[in-house]
Amino acid sequence: MGDVRQLREKQTDSEKITINLGYVDLGRIDLLVQEGFYSNRSDFIRTAIRKQLDGHGETVEKSIERHTMELGLRDYGRAELERLRAAGEVLHVRVVGLARIGADVTPELALATIGSITVLGALQAPADIKAALAGRIR
Template structure:
């Protein structure tokens, strides 16, 4: 049941965000792009974010260990949840990245096996499952 996959930045594996920048900051980014340091604004922003994450990597690792967070892509299939149910256990899902719950997972099975969900990133599940589990998602 430990099917965690490391994150890689692929076009299909990204989440769009919106940020507001001051005119001067934006102009400086455009200058860096114009001078050939970066291919476009997105390249600059991704590089800046990766540099900040690298700078704080030790803190991130320590926090993930302390909070027992899984990093990467984590999928919970119907079979995974049925195994948890047979064992008489409940899941505390804690993921940094992307957590998905299989489309064949029923609301009843999810409610019987998922105690709590904490995802820093994206949770992909049917709207029906998200609605049923809303009180357990934080």
């Protein structure tokens, strides 16, 4: 029993979405997969989405600047939030991508330091933190 170790919880770097497609579009995708242009339906859809995002890249960048948002992965932990509380500052989280609030953050600390959360993408936080901040999440 001394050799048993707790495995870390696997963190995903993506979020699953569901879309509805017409039968004709789906058949056309399946044909491209069958012909070897894509490895599977998901590969086709990811490629199509990336192409669209690349085409709108400048618009996205300008919007991020205009809204003063951070792009990518942003972690918020206990040490950072305690520094903010000590300085009397309130944090307004604005992220395009993934925002994570650490398991070391208490609901009380989150309430004292986080004024609002706007995430275009995904927010990962312990359930008690999400519940405490529910009125501040947009």
